[in-house]
Amino acid sequence: LPDPFFAAGVRGYSEFDPMTHIHWNASAREGRLMVRDCESTAQQNISVILNMQSQAEERRIPVNIPAVENCIRICAACFDQTIATGIPLRFLTNGTVEDDENAVTITQERWGREHVMDLLRVLSGLRIVSTRKFPEFLWESAAALETTDIVLVSTYLDSEIAAFAQDRV
Numbered sequence: 001l002p003d004p005f006f007a008a009g010v011r012g013y014s015e016f017d018p019m020t021h022i023h024w025n026a027s028a029r030e031g032r033l034m035v036r037d038c039e040s041t042a043q044q045n046i047s048v049i050l051n052m053q054s055q056a057e058e059r060r061i062p063v064n065i066p067a068v069e070n071c072i073r074i075c076a077a078c079f080d081q082t083i084a085t086g087i088p089l090r091f092l093t094n095g096t097v098e099d100d101e102n103a104v105t106i107t108q109e110r111w112g113r114e115h116v117m118d119l120l121r122v123l124s125g126l127r128i129v130s131t132r133k134f135p136e137f138l139w140e141s142a143a144a145l146e147t148t149d150i151v152l153v154s155t156y157l158d159s160e161i162a163a164f165a166q167d168r169v
Contacts, residue, residue: 011037045088045109047147048078049138051154051161052095052130060101060129067155072123074153079116079123086111089119090147094137097125104131104141135160143167 010026013033026034050071054064062068075091082089088111096103105122132140134154138161142150150168154161 008037010034043088044148045090046078046082046149046151047090047092047109047142047145048075048151048153049142050075050091050093050095051134051152051156052093052126052128053134054155056134056156056158058130060131062128062130064155065128068128071153071155072126076120076123078151078153079119082111083113083116089115090145091119091122092137092142092145093126094130094132094134095126095128096131097122097127101129101131104137106141109147135164138164 010023011034013022013027013035017035021035021038023034023036052062052068054062054067079089079091088109090109091105091107093105096105105126107119107122135158143164150165152161152165
């Protein structure tokens with residue numbers, strides 16, 4: 001995130017820069033618009049957490065499979081959006097690509113096109129089953145995440161999921 005109090009120098013103006021960042025003295029010297037280039041003070045990273053349950057009280061196989069498939073599509077769109085930004089990304093779900101009925105999926109935090117392609121492969125191989133109740137999964141696997149942004153993708157919201165989200169604010 002750019003911090004206006006830590007200037008790293010000046011650079012050429014682009015159409016996305018706000019007019020308030022124009023450095024008028026440098027622009028006069030260079031003969032073209034120049035803007036203040038600010039250093040970043042915080043590294044942003046994203047964790048996308050997918051719920052493979054379609055309802056709070058269901059066992060392994062979701063009742064509403066099309067809704068869970070839509071959640072998978074939403075995750076894919078989130079992954080795709082990070083390619084251009086270079087933001088590190090991690091994926092967690094209470095589902096698995098394996099036959100182990102107790103396994104969950106938690107990826108490493110990385111960035112770039114290759115990582116996003118790996119995550120899309122994971123999404124395409126997910127079995128449409130939940131291996132653990134989502135609130136349990138959140139408090140056991142996701143509570144210790146060191147991340148700036150969390151994207152929770154779920155077909156429902158209950159008090160336990162809301163409590164987790166409130167705790168992370």
